[in-house]
Every structure is written in structure tokens, then in C-alpha cells.
Amino acid sequence: MSTPDKHDIDEREWAAQERAMRAPRHTAPSDEMEASYRWVARAAASQPLSGPPADFAASMAAAIVGTESRFERLLSRCLFLVFLLVAGVVTLVALKLAGDAMSASGDLRWMVAGAGCIAVTWGYKQLRELAFLSRASAPQH
Numbered sequence: 001m002s003t004p005d006k007h008d009i010d011e012r013e014w015a016a017q018e019r020a021m022r023a024p025r026h027t028a029p030s031d032e033m034e035a036s037y038r039w040v041a042r043a044a045a046s047q048p049l050s051g052p053p054a055d056f057a058a059s060m061a062a063a064i065v066g067t068e069s070r071f072e073r074l075l076s077r078c079l080f081l082v083f084l085l086v087a088g089v090v091t092l093v094a095l096k097l098a099g100d101a102m103s104a105s106g107d108l109r110w111m112v113a114g115a116g117c118i119a120v121t122w123g124y125k126q127l128r129e130l131a132f133l134s135r136a137s138a139p140q141h
Contacts, residue, residue, distance in 0.1 A: 080130060084123055091116055 012033070019030065020037035029035040053059075098112050 077130065080126070084127075087119065087123070091119065 016031065016033040017037050017040075019034050020041045023029065023034070023038065023041075029038055095112050095116070098108055
């Protein structure tokens with residue numbers, strides 16, 4: 001069983017596209033449709049023939065990594081330590097409030113303590129990654 005062609009080709013439009021591709025630049029288009037396709041033909045003909053250099057991505061990455069100064073690294077570490085300190089204070093306040101609210105039940109305390117352990121583990125992992133990244137981006141002597 002054959003299926004009908006779903007892409008009906010307009011012969012007039014096809015001919016205008018072909019004329020636009022083959023027409024010299026100095027001749028006038030024969031109709032408005034050909035004139036509009038000449039813009040497309042010029043754009044297709046003016047594409048750059050070469051791509052970016054082979055080491056483009058590596059050179060851009062090196063340029064970006066090399067722009068971070070010692071001050072920015074120090075500032076990033078200080079801000080991260082402030083974040084950890086604030087997170088610790090918020091956790092302690094939350095534990096105190098949760099302990100006051102559920103003094104009869106110890107279950108909530110254990111859940112909050114478990115969440116605190118997870119948060120401390122995550123923070124330690126982030127510190128290790130930050131230290132690794134700072135060592136990796138430091139200039140080699």
C-alpha cells in the first residue's frame with residue numbers, strides 16, 4: 001500500500017528558488033518571489049567556510065580559569081565559611097525550637113539530628129571540593 005506524498009511542491013516557488021540560486025548578482029529578479037529568495041541565496045553563499053580553531057574550547061577555558069585572582073579566591077572561601085556559620089546557627093535555632101515544641105517526643109529530635117548530620121557531611125564535601133578546585137586552578141611554579 002502506497003502513501004500519498006505529504007510534501008506538495010509548489011512548482012512556481014521551486015522555480016523561483018532555482019532562479020535565485022543561479023542568477024548573477026547584477027541582474028534584476030524576474031518577480032517578487034525570486035527577489036525574496038535571492039536574500040536567502042546570498043546568505044547561504046556568504047557562510048564562513050571555516051569553523052573555530054581546533055583548540056578554541058581549551059583556550060577559552062584556560063582564559064576563564066586564569067582570570068580568577070588571589071583576592072577572589074580568598075573572598076570566595078570567606079563567604080563560604082560565613083555561609084557555613086550562618087547555616088550552623090540556623091540549624092541550632094531550629095533544633096532549639098523543635099526541641100521546645102516536641103519536648104515530650106524524642107522522635108523529632110532524632111530526625112533533626114539526622115538532617116544535621118547530612119548537612120554537615122554535605123558541607124564537608126563542599127569544602128573539600130573547594131579546596132581541590134583552588135589547588136587545581138593555582139598557577140604551577
